[in-house]
Each structure stands twice: as C-alpha cells, then as structure tokens.
Amino acid sequence: MTDARPIAVGEAAPGCRKRDPIVVAENVSRSFGGNNAVDVEYLEIPRHKITALIGPNGAGKTTLFNLLTGFDTPNTGTWQFEGNDLAGVASYKVARMGMVRTFQLTKVMGKLTVMENMRLGASQQPGEKLRNALFKGIWGSREKQLTEQAEGLLAKFKLDAKRDDYAASLSGGQRKLLEMARSLMVNPKLVMLDEPMAGVNPALTQSLLDHIKNLKAEGMTVLFVEHDMHMVRHIADWVVVMAEGKIVAEGPPATVMKDQAVIDAYLGAHHDVDLGAAGGVEALEEELAEDEKSVVGTSDAGIIAPEAVLGERAETLHVDTETRKEEDR
Numbered sequence: 001m002t003d004a005r006p007i008a009v010g011e012a013a014p015g016c017r018k019r020d021p022i023v024v025a026e027n028v029s030r031s032f033g034g035n036n037a038v039d040v041e042y043l044e045i046p047r048h049k050i051t052a053l054i055g056p057n058g059a060g061k062t063t064l065f066n067l068l069t070g071f072d073t074p075n076t077g078t079w080q081f082e083g084n085d086l087a088g089v090a091s092y093k094v095a096r097m098g099m100v101r102t103f104q105l106t107k108v109m110g111k112l113t114v115m116e117n118m119r120l121g122a123s124q125q126p127g128e129k130l131r132n133a134l135f136k137g138i139w140g141s142r143e144k145q146l147t148e149q150a151e152g153l154l155a156k157f158k159l160d161a162k163r164d165d166y167a168a169s170l171s172g173g174q175r176k177l178l179e180m181a182r183s184l185m186v187n188p189k190l191v192m193l194d195e196p197m198a199g200v201n202p203a204l205t206q207s208l209l210d211h212i213k214n215l216k217a218e219g220m221t222v223l224f225v226e227h228d229m230h231m232v233r234h235i236a237d238w239v240v241v242m243a244e245g246k247i248v249a250e251g252p253p254a255t256v257m258k259d260q261a262v263i264d265a266y267l268g269a270h271h272d273v274d275l276g277a278a279g280g281v282e283a284l285e286e287e288l289a290e291d292e293k294s295v296v297g298t299s300d301a302g303i304i305a306p307e308a309v310l311g312e313r314a315e316t317l318h319v320d321t322e323t324r325k326e327e328d329r
C-alpha cells in the first residue's frame with residue numbers, strides 16, 4: 001500500500017522538515033580552494049521514499065554524496081543517519097551501518113568475475129576481510145549464505161548467466177546493474193545512486209527504473225543524483241535542487257519543475273530553455289542529452305579495494321561514457 005501522506009511537515013521549501021527523515025544534515029560545507037562546492041544549511045531525506053537530487057553541472061551533488069558517505073571530509077557540519085552521528089565515520093563503516101552508494105563512473109572491478117564483485121560488496125559487512133570475500137572455501141557457512149544471497153540478487157538483476165564472466169566483459173548498463181546489485185549485499189536501508197542512467201542504453205533504462213522502484217517497494221530509501229528529467233519526473237517522490245552548493249528548492253516533482261529557483265538554476269547552464277513553458281522540461285531533456293558534460297559528470301575518488309590485497313587484479317575499471325555507450329549499442 002502506498003503512503004500518500006505528505007512528505008514534508010508543513011510547506012515544501014529548502015531545508016523543510018520531513019515527517020520521517022532517515023538523514024538529517026546541518027551546516028555541511030566543503031570548499032576547494034576558494035570554491036564553495038557544498039554549503040548546505042539544512043537537509044532532511046525522507047525515509048521509504050525516492051528522492052532525486054538535481055542541479056546543474058558543478059552544483060555540488062556528487063561532493064555532497066561523498067561527504068555524507070565518508071568518501072570526503074567536510075570543512076564544517078554534522079549529519080545523522082537513523083539518528084547516528086556520521087561525521088568522521090569511515091566510508092566502509094557507513095556502508096556497514098546501512099547507507100551505501102554507487103558512483104557516476106562505475107567502480108566494478110573488471111578483472112574480477114561478476115560473482116567476485118558481489119562478494120566484494122559483502123566484504124563491507126562486519127568481520128569480513130576482502131581476502132575472505134574473494135577466496136572460496138575458507139569460511140564455511142557464511143560463504144554459503146553470501147553466495148546464496150549473491151545468486152538471488154544476480155537473478156533479480158538478470159545477471160545470473162554472467163556470474164562467472166569477468167565484469168570487464170559486461171556492457172556499461174550491465175555494469176550499472178552489477179554495481180547496484182553489489183551495493184545490496186550489505187542489506188542497506190538507504191541506497192544512494194550517483195547518475196544511475198548515465199551511459200545506459202535505452203533498452204536497459206526501463207529495467208533500471210524498475211529496479212529502483214523495487215528498492216522502495218522492498219522498504220529501502222533511495223536518494224539519486226540524475227540529469228535525466230524523465231527519470232526524475234517518473235520515479236521521484238521528492239526532489240531536492242542544488243545550485244552553487246546550496247539547496248535552492250525542494251518539493252514533489254510536479255511542483256519543483258515549475259519552481260522559479262529551479263528554472264533559474266538550470267538557466268545558468270541551459271539559458272535557452274524555459275522549464276516553466278509548455279514543453280520546457282522536454283526541451284531541457286533534449287538539451288541535456290546533447291550536453292556531454294551533463295552525461296559524463298565528474299569522476300570521483302571512491303576506491304573499493306587496495307592494490308596491496310588484490311595485486312594486479314585490483315585495477316578498477318574506469319569506463320568512460322563513450323566506451324560504455326559504444327558497448328551498449
């Protein structure tokens with residue numbers, strides 16, 4: 001049954017309180033040189049909902065993801081996940097606590113098989129070493145349990161036939177699916193997806209959208225960064241808009257797309273498009289599709305496994321969007 005109660009307590013506005021927040025962030029800021037990449041006064045993410053984080057290139061969306069998940073350290077700020085303070089908590093512990101994220105440029109390990117990648121996801125669970133995640137037969141029943149969990153997820157994501165293939169042989173869209181499946185190995189409560197649609201061929205788009213909706217149906221909370229307005233309008237329950245590091249608008253998708261602050265934020269980069277006009281959103285979608293930077297985004301520094309442990313096989317596969325598009329065709 002869907003919960004139709006309002007998400008916000010009172011009126012939707014930047015920094016508004018939510019009826020049931022899973023994340024609460026306060027005064028989170030991060031600057032690079034003189035550039036205030038993130039300057040978020042107050043933000044709550046609603047539990048059991050799908051929230052889209054949108055904004056023009058360079059608005060600070062990925063940096064905010066990095067800060068909340070412990071992949072970067074803010075200059076100021078506090079934030080809680082499920083009431084637990086996360087400032088200063090390492091990324092692997094954040095994942096263990098149930099808050100996982102994926103990356104704009106997928107971080108699947110090309111020289112590991114699909115199943116090995118899944119085990120790597122599980123290595124974020126308590127007491128498990130990466131070595132154990134990769135080499136079979138040394139940890140008995142736990143391994144059996146994780147293998148079953150991985151097999152279930154791979155079947156759900158239609159990757160079961162590929163379980164013994166190297167991740168490098170997957171298409172860009174399949175790598176996105178694998179990254180999402182792998183993140184679920186820790187049984188997260190909050191799944192944060194950074195541009196899940198970037199570089200994904202249209203044939204896989206619907207499947208990805210369905211997987212994201214399923215996460216919510218299974219009781220998880222989803223926060224995703226996306227330039228694809230079609231996706232935002234179709235699956236988000238709530239939209240948060242960033243521009244120049246700040247939250248400039250929040251609300252249900254239909255309302256936010258008509259908000260002047262949102263139109264202004266996008267007009268900065270896409271000055272010919274009027275989001276408020278009839279067909280404006282579609283025009284923006286077209287323009288974004290043409291905008292190379294809006295698809296590629298910026299790379300970030302998430303590292304899954306230390307070379308020291310995996311040796312030569314530890315090469316993380318950084319596939320640029322062009323390659324992925326090529327492979328998806």
Ligand SMILES: Nc1ncnc2c1ncn2[C@@H]1O[C@H](COP(=O)(O)OP(=O)(O)OP(=O)(O)O)[C@@H](O)[C@H]1O
Nearest residue numbers: 032035037056057058059060061062063064297298
């Ligand atoms: N490691 C870094 N060093 C220096 N500047 C950085 C770094 N990471 C991000 N920035 C800058 O911080 C700002 C915010 O970048 P960020 O990648 O978070 O934006 P974004 O909203 O995710 O953009 P996009 O939609 O293009 O991915 C940009 O001006 C960017 O150049």
